[in-house]
Amino acid sequence: xxxxxxxxxxxxxxxxxxxxxxxxxxxxxxxxxxxxxxxxxxxxxxxxxxxxxxxxxxxxxxxxxxxxxxxxxxxxxxxxxxxxxxxxxxxxxxxxxxxxxxxxxxxxxxxxxxxxxxxxxxxxxxxxxxxxxxxxxxxxxxxxxxxxxxxxxxxxxxxxxxxxxxxxxxxxxxxxxxxxxxxxxxxxxxxxxxxxxxxxxxxxxxxxxxxxxxxxxxxxxxxxxxxxxxxxxxxxxxxxxxxxxxxxxxxxxxxxxxxxxxxxxxxxxxxxxxxxxxxxxxxxxxxxxxxxxxxxxxx
Numbered sequence: 001x002x003x004x005x006x007x008x009x010x011x012x013x014x015x016x017x018x019x020x021x022x023x024x025x026x027x028x029x030x031x032x033x034x035x036x037x038x039x040x041x042x043x044x045x046x047x048x049x050x051x052x053x054x055x056x057x058x059x060x061x062x063x064x065x066x067x068x069x070x071x072x073x074x075x076x077x078x079x080x081x082x083x084x085x086x087x088x089x090x091x092x093x094x095x096x097x098x099x100x101x102x103x104x105x106x107x108x109x110x111x112x113x114x115x116x117x118x119x120x121x122x123x124x125x126x127x128x129x130x131x132x133x134x135x136x137x138x139x140x141x142x143x144x145x146x147x148x149x150x151x152x153x154x155x156x157x158x159x160x161x162x163x164x165x166x167x168x169x170x171x172x173x174x175x176x177x178x179x180x181x182x183x184x185x186x187x188x189x190x191x192x193x194x195x196x197x198x199x200x201x202x203x204x205x206x207x208x209x210x211x212x213x214x215x216x217x218x219x220x221x222x223x224x225x226x227x228x229x230x231x232x233x234x235x236x237x238x239x240x241x242x243x244x245x246x247x248x249x250x251x252x253x254x255x256x257x258x259x260x261x262x263x264x265x266x267x268x269x270x271x272x273x274x275x276x277x278x279x280x281x282x283x284x285x286x287x288x289x290x291x292x293x294x295x296x297x298x299x
Contacts, residue, residue, distance in 0.1 A: 025064050025237065025239065026062055026064055027065060029061050033209070035178070035210045036053040036210075036211050036213050037050055037167070037211075037212055037213065038215050039166075039213065039214055040216065041148040041152055041214060041217060042148070042217045043217075045148045045149070045151025047152070047162035047163050049217065050176060060225050060226075061213060061225055068118075069121040070119050070121030071121075071125070073126070073146070073214040074214065076116065077115060077208045077210045078115065078208065080186060081110055081163065081185060082104065082108070082164065084107050084187055091188065100168055100179075103186060103187060109160050109164050111157045123149065123153060126149045126150055127150065128146075128238070129145075129146040129233065130143045130146040130150070132236045133232065141216060141224045144216065145214055163212075168186075181210055184210055188208070189207060
């Protein structure tokens with residue numbers, strides 16, 4: 001079967017037919033994810049700006065994620081960034097820019113491991129992107145962004161502190177319109193059915209719906225979320241991001257199925273085929289079993 005598939009791929013390439021592939025870990029954002037903030041990182045990993053994400057941009061956003069693990073380059077926020085006591089009035093009244101500014105000045109900012117405990121997984125994916133895309137023409141923006149995220153999270157609280165300051169500053173200067181999204185990011189999500197005057201219903205801990213869409217402060221190539229960049233990532237990123245942590249791996253310097261040693265770091269005996277991935281994948285077949293017929297008593 002592999003031989004026939006390889007011949008088919010050769011024929012398609014000879015005819016200059018581009019075969020689309022779907023990487024199992026690269027996925028678009030669900031339509032239900034509405035609370036997005038773009039966070040731009042500079043060369044030193046500092047937060048350069050916090051911006052709105054236009055509706056027209058949402059369909060092009062991709063992230064590397066398995067199930068509920070940390071994703072990259074989109075980060076899931078697990079807990080509000082400001083450590084606000086439940087009894088504090090800002091938990092129910094911080095629905096204006098001035099009150100958010102006051103909360104930022106009064107309350108401490110949480111460390112990133114407390115606000116985004118899945119970000120450790122995001123860092124692993126960022127490191128893989130940085131390594132495999134280092135010398136690539138396509139997708140290099142994503143590798144550079146991975147390096148900047150590593151710099152940003154090298155400190156326990158620099159990233160979260162800068163994120164809070166830049167978000168509030170953008171609101172104050174009128175460069176950011178997502179007031180409720182920033183409120184949820186800083187203070188927490190308000191319980192359903194409550195209003196800004198409902199002082200007996202504080203904001204909820206956790207269960208946030210805010211996603212941080214990481215980006216470069218200046219696009220260096222095709223852009224982090226450009227289609228060509230993600231085509232290169234799909235060709236090189238391991239289909240199992242945890243494969244490097246396993247004892248049994250198979251490695252080839254070159255393969256007829258495409259790629260190099262980095263591509264083939266998969267849990268044996270899976271082999272990632274660069275063609276027809278949207279129809280089938282070659283993997284370990286389940287053991288053949290026989291069932292005895294109750295009527296004839298024969299296999």
